[in-house]
Amino acid sequence: MKIHAGSLFGEIPQSLRDELLGEYQQIVTNYYEGGWGASELSAGRFCEVAYTIIRGRADGSYPLKGAKPHPFDQKCRALETETRLERGLRLLAARILPALYEIRNNRDSGHVGAEVNSNQMDSSFALSASSWILGELIRVFHNTTTELAEEAVRQISEIRTPAIWTNGSVRRVLKDGLKLEEEILLLVASSGGCSISNLADWSGNANRSYILKILKKLHDNRLVEAADLDNIHSTPKAAAVVRELIER
Template sequence: MTLDATTALAHLPPGLRSELVEEFRKITRNYRERRWEATELDGGRFSEVAYTILHGYLNGGNYAQVASKPAKFDQACRQLESASGAQYPKSARVSIPRVLVALYDIRNNRGVSHVGAEVSANHMDSEYVLHASQWVMAEFVRIFHGTDLQTATSVVDALVERTVPLIWEVGDVKRVLDPAMKLADATLLLLHSSTSPLTDTTLAKYLEQDRLPNYKRVLRRLHVDRLVDYNETAGIVTLSPLGTKGVEERILPRQVL
């Protein structure tokens, strides 16, 4: 049987295991779509779930059923170091908690959750969130499944569908990095990667559609299917909840770069 994350983390309560895997997938998905702020916010939530798991593990396996946030996250993580050293690996007591504090600090202090923070959400911080969470996941697999680091890393690599962004920003344009993607799907993907609606002319520019009247036919079809709202008079295209679901469940999972 091929080892996967669910099997490797089978000793954890199902609720915590599901939360951990889901938050990790959200980090990789948002990174892939260049959604830096969302990536960093998910890093904070991932830290809370990981802390809850460590707290239960270092207290004799007395796990909470769902994750919760301690009142003072950094202090709570430092308290984990006081767990009996002979019984638990140093990684669980010291290394992982310290990484979680750094992940949580990005969420709190780098322009993500508060106005006026020191640094705006950015690619560099998101790179750290991505790779730090990958490392934590690999350590969890190694600890809870009792496997070696190479195997644990392979399990995590299999969990990451893809971390190469599908959207590439070049100057003032965005490019979809799959030239075979259908025009309608590429339109939905571009809208999904944006924090606000886009104009039909902007989308046409991104997708190199020189004949706007022809491209508008694609937008009208998407509008009829309720995947977007296309206000043709104003030229504004807004992704619908149904369109969002289509991107996340149909388009993204099948893309391999």
């Protein structure tokens, strides 16, 4: 089921909704492009907007733009006492936000002498935590099931990169030298979800049987989920492959 983003947050001002979705899409794109620091910065701004929305839910009115509360962790703890809020926002989102915000503020982008660079690990957490928070906001404001909220998040998760050009319903891979299989994977991952007909149009290849063969291979390798050819999407395993294709 295709859910239009404009219907997800009916009572929230459009400017505030656009801020939230814009920062989330930046987290997704920067993660897939390997921009760990940029992904974490977007996560910090995402937290500020998400807090503003939850605070507005508790107060019964919303500002037009997100604002940074100070001190952030104490303001989030105060949300836990707001019994007017749904439990998911009050007891889960309000506790996840400070941890996500900490990634931006107090985790260095490089750790001298450390055997493992935490940047990718931090960015993976930022992506997962922000996706959960966005899904919970959609579930509450759209008054829908967790499954439909997760589907809406997946549809919103478009990768915005110079390697992919999109204009409404049209999507094209602009990077030269890629095999059709690689183009298909990029198109699926960047779309947040599509159909086999979309892939035929976007790739300019009308051979549906050949595209189906490619999808089966990607599906068998757990890079895409293609059991439903009208609802194809990439898996977390595809992230590293997509980053390599973009950076190549």
